[in-house]
Amino acid sequence: xxxxxxxxxxxxxxxxxxxxxxxxxxxxxxxxxxPIAYSNGMSPHxxxxxxxxxxxxxxxxxxxxxxxLTGSVSSTDALAALAACSAPGIEILSFKALPDDAKNAMxxxxxxxxxxxFTNDPDLSAFSTFFAQNEIVVLKKTKKSENMIDIKPFIFxxxxxxxxxxxxxxCGSVNNTKPExxxxxxxxxxxxDFDENLLKIKxxxxxxxxxxxxxxxxxxxxxx
Amino acid sequence: xxxxxxxQILKExxxxxxxxxxxxxxxxxxxxxxxxxxxxxxxxxxxIGMSHLGAQIIYAMLNEREDVWCERVYSPWTDLHKIMKExxxxxxxxxxxxxxxxxxxxxxxxxxEMCYTNVLQILDLSGISMFSADRNNDDPVxxxxxxxxxxxxxxxDFFDLFYIGEAETGYDALLDLYKxxxxxxxxxxxxxxxxxxxxxxxxxxxxxxxxxxxxxTLTSFKPIYEDLPHTIKKxxxxxxxxxxxxxxxxxxxxxxxxxxxxxxxQRGCIxxxxxxQAGMIYRPVRERDEKKLETLAREMLxxxxxxxxxLSSLSSSDYSALPELVNYLIEYAGEQRVNISLPSLRIDAxxxxxxxxxxxxxxxxxxxxxxxxxxxxxxxxxKGLTQEDILKGAGDAFLGGWTRVKLYFMLGLPTxxxxxxxxxxxxxxxxxxxxxxxxxxxxxxxxxxxxxxxxFFVPKPFTPFQWAAMDKREDFLRKAAFVNHAMHEQLNARxxxxxxxxASVSELEGILARGDRRLSAVLLYAYEHGALFDAWTETFxxxxxxxxxxxxxxxxxxxxHRERSTDEILPWDFIDIGVTRExxxxxxxxxxxxxxxxxxxxxxxxxxxAVFGGGICYAH
Numbered sequence: 075x076x077x078x079x080x081x082x083x084x085x086x087x088x089x090x091x092x093x094x095x096x097x098x099x100x101x102x103x104x105x106x107x108x109p110i111a112y113s114n115g116m117s118p119h120x121x122x123x124x125x126x127x128x129x130x131x132x133x134x135x136x137x138x139x140x141x142x143l144t145g146s147v148s149s150t151d152a153l154a155a156l157a158a159c160s161a162p163g164i165e166i167l168s169f170k171a172l173p174d175d176a177k178n179a180m181x182x183x184x185x186x187x188x189x190x191x192f193t194n195d196p197d198l199s200a201f202s203t204f205f206a207q208n209e210i211v212v213l214k215k216t217k218k219s220e221n222m223i224d225i226k227p228f229i230f231x232x233x234x235x236x237x238x239x240x241x242x243x244x245c246g247s248v249n250n251t252k253p254e255x256x257x258x259x260x261x262x263x264x265x266x267d268f269d270e271n272l273l274k275i276k277x278x279x280x281x282x283x284x285x286x287x288x289x290x291x292x293x294x295x296x297x298x
Numbered sequence: 299x300x301x302x303x304x305x306q307i308l309k310e311x312x313x314x315x316x317x318x319x320x321x322x323x324x325x326x327x328x329x330x331x332x333x334x335x336x337x338x339x340x341x342x343x344x345x346i347g348m349s350h351l352g353a354q355i356i357y358a359m360l361n362e363r364e365d366v367w368c369e370r371v372y373s374p375w376t377d378l379h380k381i382m383k384e385x386x387x388x389x390x391x392x393x394x395x396x397x398x399x400x401x402x403x404x405x406x407x408x409x410x411e412m413c414y415t416n417v418l419q420i421l422d423l424s425g426i427s428m429f430s431a432d433r434n435n436d437d438p439v440x441x442x443x444x445x446x447x448x449x450x451x452x453x454x455d456f457f458d459l460f461y462i463g464e465a466e467t468g469y470d471a472l473l474d475l476y477k478x479x480x481x482x483x484x485x486x487x488x489x490x491x492x493x494x495x496x497x498x499x500x501x502x503x504x505x506x507x508x509x510x511x512x513x514x515t516l517t518s519f520k521p522i523y524e525d526l527p528h529t530i531k532k533x534x535x536x537x538x539x540x541x542x543x544x545x546x547x548x549x550x551x552x553x554x555x556x557x558x559x560x561x562x563x564q565r566g567c568i569x570x571x572x573x574x575q576a577g578m579i580y581r582p583v584r585e586r587d588e589k590k591l592e593t594l595a596r597e598m599l600x601x602x603x604x605x606x607x608x609l610s611s612l613s614s615s616d617y618s619a620l621p622e623l624v625n626y627l628i629e630y631a632g633e634q635r636v637n638i639s640l641p642s643l644r645i646d647a648x649x650x651x652x653x654x655x656x657x658x659x660x661x662x663x664x665x666x667x668x669x670x671x672x673x674x675x676x677x678x679x680x681k682g683l684t685q686e687d688i689l690k691g692a693g694d695a696f697l698g699g700w701t702r703v704k705l706y707f708m709l710g711l712p713t714x715x716x717x718x719x720x721x722x723x724x725x726x727x728x729x730x731x732x733x734x735x736x737x738x739x740x741x742x743x744x745x746x747x748x749x750x751x752x753x754f755f756v757p758k759p760f761t762p763f764q765w766a767a768m769d770k771r772e773d774f775l776r777k778a779a780f781v782n783h784a785m786h787e788q789l790n791a792r793x794x795x796x797x798x799x800x801a802s803v804s805e806l807e808g809i810l811a812r813g814d815r816r817l818s819a820v821l822l823y824a825y826e827h828g829a830l831f832d833a834w835t836e837t838f839x840x841x842x843x844x845x846x847x848x849x850x851x852x853x854x855x856x857x858x859h860r861e862r863s864t865d866e867i868l869p870w871d872f873i874d875i876g877v878t879r880e881x882x883x884x885x886x887x888x889x890x891x892x893x894x895x896x897x898x899x900x901x902x903x904x905x906x907x908a909v910f911g912g913g914i915c916y917a918h
């Protein structure tokens with residue numbers, strides 16, 4: 075049986091990187107006695123996959139990991155067992171069985187919602203004129219190349235509150251758009267120096283596409 | 299939770315998870331006035347410090363006491379070091395994130411000499427006076443322990459106390475004494491240190507005076523108070539089954555060097571290799587009960603979720619119940635999907651069978667530590683491993699499917715000749731040759747891979763070689779080049795890879811290992827001129843050290859390049875490890891004549907460790 079877990083990562087645990095978070099979960103499964111399935115072969119590993127890496131220093135209240143079970147356990151029991159041996163800061167928010175035809179979290183994630191706070195008070199009212207540009211061209215660096223790309227199509231939604239910005243951005247295996255990239259472009263537009271360490275990024279949720287709509291990855295499974 | 303470092307700093311430094319604490323099984327307590335706060339420091343980065351078993355045992359043991367809260371401190375890496383110096387941020391402990399300066403004790407484990415500048419970094423960043431003499435009542439009591447405390451003299455001026463020996467037996471008395479002094483309402487630092495200096499295993503260096511003669515050697519070493527002991531006898535924990543151990547290992551978020559549960563199966567070693575300090579200072583050999591180890595293994599794995607367990611001890615093959623323990627662990631590990639990381643075992647039918655069951659033969663390699671190439675040289679160092687043993691073990695392994703062999707050697711051993719050096723490549727070649735003889739061409743998957751590594755021999759206190767002269771840097775490098783050249787001359791040279799290190803660090807290690815109090819000036823100068831993380835190749839710089847010796851007028855050659863006479867007073871002679879000076883002298887004599895000494899299990903050689911009243915000395 076395949077299970078989707080939603081979890082948060084807050085407080086000082088935002089400094090735990092993606093690989094370390096994965097290792098944390100592997101040990102957590104063992105401590106909590108979750109009957110997780112293992113791969114075959116000489117060095118078996120737990121069958122577990124994460125939806126999308128979260129940057130070091132970013133908080134989240136909407137992270138996802140899928141696992142496979144060999145035995146059965148109810149959502150309530152599993153959540154209690156996990157809570158009993160979790161670190162404060164990583165809270166398992168849901169534990170749901172996935173339908174047989176559901177794609178895994180990693181391949182179904184299409185968008186991410188972010189809340190971005192600032193420590194240096196930029197003029198956020200300019201964001202709407204920034205977004206009203208025909209295109210928002212940025213230099214995107216990857217390990218192999220540097221490309222000028224227009225990221226405007228990948229900003230699905232935005233909302234400016236008093237001191238923060240909410241963004242819904244394209245993510246996943248193609249055109250993955252990080253909030254830092256959008257903010258870098260915005261700061262350039264404002265003509266001020268950009269330091270990504272001054273942003274306070276919180277991921278609110280990860281979403282997939284259902285017909286015309288975005289739905290939360292948490293809406294796929296059912297409690298058991 | 300409150301962090302000592304700001305978000306901006308944590309986002310700037312490499313691996314911020316080193317500094318945030320909050321791991322599973324880390325211990326948090328309510329603070330109250332009566333609480334004794336103990337900062338347990340491993341003076342290296344988090345990933346190294348968190349891998350150290352001894353510090354974990356002390357952490358568990360001290361936190362067992364309700365009136366003590368022991369927290370952890372590690373060295374900030376160079377990036378954070380710079381920021382902390384610039385912004386005057388005090389060094390903090392991981393659990394509470396409170397400044398180390400607010401603690402009652404700062405305990406520093408001394409596992410290798412090359413951490414000494416890191417010790418100074420810890421004091422400096424904590425805002426604690428470097429020298430014990432300059433500290434006042436508000437400063438924590440700085441106490442050192444671990445193997446390097448067996449010659450504490452080079453760093454004696456920086457410490458208030460040293461704990462000589464095994465922590466399990468004496469900390470309660472020390473903490474009780476501290477509590478009495480603290481609660482009296484009129485705590486006087488010197489009075490406390492003076493009283494502490496009377497406790498078993500505790501050395502209070504500031505109350506001891508040294509005098510040196512015209513030839514720079516020690517002429518006297520004695521306490522300034524009548525009521526302090528002239529010799530400090532090491533503290534030994536005679537019943538390991540009753541001793542505190544870790545049942546809830548802290549689970550780091552970062553991938554630390556030893557990311558696994560560790561079972562200490564025994565302490566001490568029966569072998570008596572003459573270069574090995576651990577083999578002497580941890581005598582007598584004491585085993586943990588096998589059933590006890592089974593329970594500990596289960597508890598540690600269940601409480602941590604670790605996927606791997608390793609066994610720890612010197613010469614693990616000598617643990618008498620090894621087959622039972624390993625069989626139990628293999629069965630348990632199979633059910634629980636835990637990997638077993640084997641210590642280096644003597645290669646024989648048993649160990650090959652075990653290795654086959656727990657490792658992928660294609661990926662694993664055999665390890666031999668002959669330490670020397672020739673039988674003559676191995677007799678000198680009392681390494682009871684013969685060429686026949688190695689070839690028999692390697693041959694069995696080749697027939698069993700192994701194709702990789704690792705060999706460890708030392709260069710610069712006492713009495714070494716070029717002939718002894720040449721024996722290293724010859725031995726490597728013999729092993730390669732054996733593979734091609736035993737394994738028919740059609741069954742081979744490429745070449746056999748033999749990797750030989752050599753380190754430079756550094757004489758250590760409390761070994762029979764404590765009187766020996768250490769080779770000069772030029773000699774070391776010549777010898778390594780000679781061995782390297784001869785490796786290439788071998789018929790099977792293409793199957794052999796040879797590695798060696800630079801000798802600068804070995805020289806410094808040699809100076810500090812057998813140093814005296816005069817070296818504190820060198821250490822302080824080197825630290826103040828940029829020496830830090832000297833144990834790391836990437837951060838070791840020779841220049842501040844060279845300069846430090848020049849400026850302080852201290853001649854390194856005095857410490858390393860001269861053979862000491864056996865009637866010289868050595869800086870560490872005031873420590874009594876049980877093994878007697880007479881025994882070490884006898885062994886030094888026998889070494890020079892190439893005469894071996896049997897191991898403790900086969901024959902008692904009267905080393906003196908029987909004085910502790912237990913262990914293998916009474917097993918016959």
